[in-house]
Amino acid sequence: xxxxxxxxxxxxxxxxxxxxxxxxxxxxxxxxxxxxxxxxxxxxxxxxxxxxxxxxxxxxxxxxxxxxxxxxxxxxxxxxxxxxxxxxxxxxxxxxxxxxxxxxxxxxxxxxxxxxxxxxxxxxxxxxxxxxxxxxxxxxxxxxxxxxxxxxxxxxxxxxxxxxxxxxxxxxxxxxxxxxxxxxxxxxxxxxxxxxxxxxxxxxxxxxxxxxxxxxxxxxxxxxxxxxxxxxxxxxxxxxxxxxxxxxxxxx
Amino acid sequence: xxxxxxxxxxxxxxxxxxxxxxxxxxxxxxxxxxxxxxxxxxxxxxxxxxxxxxxxxxxxxxxxxxxxxxxxxxxxxxxxxxxxxxxxxxxxxxxxxxxxxxxxxxxxxxxxxxxxxxxxxxxxxxxxxxxxxxxxxxxxxxxxxxxxxxxxxxxxxxxxxxxxxxxxxxxxxxxxxxxxxxxxxxxxxxxxxxxxxxxxxxxxxxxxxxxxxxxxxxxxxxxxxxxxxxxxxxxxxxxxxxxxxxxxxxxxxxxxxxxxxxxxxxxxxxxxxxxxxxxxxxxxxxxxxxxxxxxxxxxxxxxxxxxxxxxxxxxxxxxxxxxxxxxxxxxxxxxxxxxxxxxxxxxxxxxxxxxxxxxxxxxxxxxxxxxxxxxxxxxxxxxxxxxxxxxxxxxxxxxxx
Numbered sequence: 001x002x003x004x005x006x007x008x009x010x011x012x013x014x015x016x017x018x019x020x021x022x023x024x025x026x027x028x029x030x031x032x033x034x035x036x037x038x039x040x041x042x043x044x045x046x047x048x049x050x051x052x053x054x055x056x057x058x059x060x061x062x063x064x065x066x067x068x069x070x071x072x073x074x075x076x077x078x079x080x081x082x083x084x085x086x087x088x089x090x091x092x093x094x095x096x097x098x099x100x101x102x103x104x105x106x107x108x109x110x111x112x113x114x115x116x117x118x119x120x121x122x123x124x125x126x127x128x129x130x131x132x133x134x135x136x137x138x139x140x141x142x143x144x145x146x147x148x149x150x151x152x153x154x155x156x157x158x159x160x161x162x163x164x165x166x167x168x169x170x171x172x173x174x175x176x177x178x179x180x181x182x183x184x185x186x187x188x189x190x191x192x193x194x195x196x197x198x199x200x201x202x203x204x205x206x207x208x209x210x211x212x213x214x215x216x217x218x219x220x221x222x223x224x225x226x227x228x229x230x231x232x233x234x235x236x237x238x239x240x241x242x243x244x245x246x247x248x249x250x251x252x
Numbered sequence: 253x254x255x256x257x258x259x260x261x262x263x264x265x266x267x268x269x270x271x272x273x274x275x276x277x278x279x280x281x282x283x284x285x286x287x288x289x290x291x292x293x294x295x296x297x298x299x300x301x302x303x304x305x306x307x308x309x310x311x312x313x314x315x316x317x318x319x320x321x322x323x324x325x326x327x328x329x330x331x332x333x334x335x336x337x338x339x340x341x342x343x344x345x346x347x348x349x350x351x352x353x354x355x356x357x358x359x360x361x362x363x364x365x366x367x368x369x370x371x372x373x374x375x376x377x378x379x380x381x382x383x384x385x386x387x388x389x390x391x392x393x394x395x396x397x398x399x400x401x402x403x404x405x406x407x408x409x410x411x412x413x414x415x416x417x418x419x420x421x422x423x424x425x426x427x428x429x430x431x432x433x434x435x436x437x438x439x440x441x442x443x444x445x446x447x448x449x450x451x452x453x454x455x456x457x458x459x460x461x462x463x464x465x466x467x468x469x470x471x472x473x474x475x476x477x478x479x480x481x482x483x484x485x486x487x488x489x490x491x492x493x494x495x496x497x498x499x500x501x502x503x504x505x506x507x508x509x510x511x512x513x514x515x516x517x518x519x520x521x522x523x524x525x526x527x528x529x530x531x532x533x534x535x536x537x538x539x540x541x542x543x544x545x546x547x548x549x550x551x552x553x554x555x556x557x558x559x560x561x562x563x564x565x566x567x568x569x570x571x572x573x574x575x576x577x578x579x580x581x582x583x584x585x586x587x588x589x590x591x592x593x594x595x596x597x598x599x600x601x602x603x604x605x606x607x608x609x610x611x612x613x614x615x616x617x618x619x620x621x622x623x624x625x626x627x628x629x630x631x632x633x634x635x636x637x638x639x640x641x642x643x644x645x646x647x648x649x650x651x652x653x
Contacts, residue, residue: 001430075498082388082409087361087445088368094444095369097296105449106504106638109357110388110409115639118498124512126496127641128417131388132406139406146424150494150523168368172383199430201348201402244396244405 001145002189002196002252006155009063010228011037011056012180025232030220031178033164046120049107051086052179053079057113057161058120060181065157070121073185074147075114077129078140078160081177083108085166113159135242136160137224141197144186152188159183160224182224194252195231199245255523257486258423260647261433263589264333265582267476267569268303271329277586283600283619285567288460288472294447301460303474303570304442305329318382319394321360326477326575327395327439337481338399338435345432351403352396353421354479355414355438357574357637359407360385362443395435395479403431409574411637412537413496414438415478416577416645420494422482432484438578439477446573447473453504461540461571463564464549464601464616466608471539474570478582489588492630492648493524499640505543506636510551513537513636516644517555524646526630528556531646532623533587533598535580535633538564539571546611548634553612556632561617563601577635577643584631584647591625591649598623625649 013035015024036052037059050058057077065073086108093100109115111129118127126147132139137160144156161181170176219226223240227249230238237250268287269276279287291302309325310332331338342350367381384390388407396405404425408417415438422436450456450473457470482491497515501507521528534556537548552562565583572579587596601616630648637643 001428071500080387080389084386090445090449091361091365091368092372094365094448095372100445100448100452102449102452102454102504105445105452109411109503109638111411111637111639111641112503114410114498115503115641118500118640119502122500124498124500124515127410127498128408128421129410129639129641130406130408133384133387133389133393135404135406136389139404142404142406142425142430143408143421145428145430146421149424149428150420168371168377169383169386172377172381199348199404244393244402 002194003145003148004187004189004192004194006185006187006192007064008184008228009060010182011059022232025229028229031180033178035179042120050116051083053161053163054113054116056163056179056181057159058117060161060183061117061157061159064183064185071123072125073155073157074125075117075127076140076143076156076158077111077114078136079162080131080133080136081162081165082110082131083112088166088168133243135244137227138242138245138247148188155185155187157183158186180222180225182228196250196252198248202241202244202246256427257484258426258491259483259485259488260480260491260585261483261485261488262334262337262481263582263585264330265478265579266305266307266326266329267572267579268305268474269569271307277590280583280586280599281597283602285460285602294444295451298451300447300456301472302442303472305475313398316394316397318384319390321363321385323356323358323360323391323439323441324394326441326475327391328398330437330477330479331395331399334479334481341433341481342400347400347402349403349432350401351425351431351434352392352401352405353408353418353434353436354392354395355408355418355574355578356388356391356440357409357411357414358440358443358446359388359391361445362441365444391439399435401435410641411639412573412576413635413637413641413643414574414577416581416635416643419491419581419645420643423491426482426484434482435479436482437479438575440475440573440575442473442475455541457540461567462603463538463540463566464545464608464611465603466606467604468540468542468545470541472566472570474572476569476572476575476579478575478578489585490648490650491645493520493646495519495523496643501640504638506547508547510547512640512642513548513551513634514554516642517551520632520644520646530630531556531560531632532596532629533631534560534562535584536562536564537634537636538566540566549611549614552614558613559615561598561615561621561623563599563617565599567602580633581645581647584633587631588629588647588649591629594625595622596625596629
């Protein structure tokens with residue numbers, strides 16, 4: 001499956017500009033464990049309703065589209081944990097038989113970031129929100145390809161992000177995560193720098209045409225940012241071991 | 253048609269109407285609301301009508317105990333009905349060529365409530381609780397693990413349009429050639445979070461939901477799962493059209509003009525290459541809230557006019573949230589699959605008959621109503637969700653497509 005990557009934007013605490021990400025990609029290091037952007041581009045009324053995750057993902061999203069594109073592009077939002085941190089308080093309300101905050105409840109749907117983006121950007125285009133555990137970045141790319149399959153004329157804005165899982169559930173996962181968001185515009189192959197994604201079963205000996213099984217040590221940053229590191233490097237290909245699949249990315 | 257074929261080749265489903273096909277279809281077209289039950293437990297100081305699944309649910313296999321939650325049991329109940337077809341697809345195409353795209357809005361949050369209740373008493377989460385039960389991606393992983401499918405697996409969660417959106421993605425994955433077959437649909441389970449959340453929003457009906465009525469006062473919640481085997485083959489029942497939109501309006505209320513709903517329906521018709529008058533039946537989103545029915549009536553009247561029979565099946569099974577788009581596509585699939593003698597038996601619109609004069613006029617299907625079924629017969633289903641996420645699907649029988 002080939003597609004073009006037209007532009008990207010990313011945010012992590014202290015790594016906010018394209019130049020800062022270029023520098024990080026040359027000497028990648030684990031990311032800071034906490035912090036969130038102010039997202040001052042959002043109207044104050046709307047910003048007050050935004051959780052740290054929403055501010056983080058919308059910062060990347062708005063950084064990855066021109067003003068004339070932001071209201072038009074179809075969107076794919078991906079997050080492993082989504083709004084689960086905000087759900088914890090609601091779950092405690094439920095077990096204590098307390099009343100829930102209706103606003104908090106309606107902002108903890110998994111597509112809360114997509115919904116608030118749609119409102120902030122005035123965007124009425126198709127939008128999807130997904131989660132696929134450690135495989136969420138690959139799934140987000142596939143979902144963008146699905147939108148392009150239906151209509152290849154316009155690019156798709158893909159936004160992935162997470163914030164650290166709160167203490168209630170953090171001990172249950174191998175990595176509680178770092179705050180980050182990454183956005184790309186994906187277009188039909190040939191519209192810009194083009195890359196190919198090939199998938200194989202996790203336990204298969206090879207992916208694509210290489211026929212070799214490199215040792216895949218997961219980096220200590222999210223798969224989406226490992227993808228960015230590779231995209232900014234001179235390397236022709238990247239293999240990523242997901243929980244259930246192996247992804248091979250190649251520059252075409 | 254320029255679109256490649258997309259066959260909804262097999263269906264497994266479970267809802268308040270049951271799980272066995274003949275019985276579900278009979279209750280569906282009879283407009284049987286008797287399966288809803290009154291619940292006094294979930295919301296403090298309130299009794300609620302709910303579309304709870306009463307069928308015994310299969311146990312989660314021991315090696316997959318970390319996925320053991322009611323939501324996954326509902327998914328497993330649907331999956332077991334299409335087990336032979338899924339096994340055959342894996343044998344034919346290879347397990348890496350069979351994907352999973354499913355929708356949910358709850359995942360196993362009901363089991364997380366139990367784990368947190370345990371922590372309130374003991375200071376620690378229940379030991380049988382695993383994060384795989386709670387995180388949205390866990391549903392797709394569970395369906396993949398238990399079915400043996402090893403292609404791409406992900407969960408879509410766009411509130412009440414999740415199930416419809418999953419089928420849309422499955423259609424594209426087989427069209428792209430990423431997969432030869434996809435297990436796709438949704439599962440959503442009743443829990444304290446959604447019942448108390450909708451109660452806090454003032455969105456729950458005091459009685460059984462009464463969509464389109466002047467007396468409507470909110471929705472009735474339910475739970476369900478429906479899973480299809482989606483393939484690139486022609487024939488059978490096809491997923492012919494998808495239309496979707498965002499609202500840019502409000503997190504928990506639709507645009508009163510119904511513009512987003514209208515876009516979804518128009519785009520689905522264009523995608524399928526159909527004219528509005530070719531639609532034989534519309535399964536409404538029809539939640540029974542004042543806002544939904546008002547805007548949906550306006551949108552349906554503008555797109556389909558006032559002659560095409562429509563019904564909401566939510567008085568029969570409740571609003572099953574993330575599963576609604578899948579179980580209502582399943583009801584449309586059953587209507588098409590059970591066509592007899594050139595006729596479709598339609599699910600009737602069950603309500604008190606007190607038409608709201610403020611709603612744009614559309615035609616609500618009466619009990620016993622039938623529609624003519626030709627060589628090509630098309631039905632439409634609407635799903636609209638929180639966050640302003642809309643998705644309309646068109647299913648059809650067509651030997652020529």
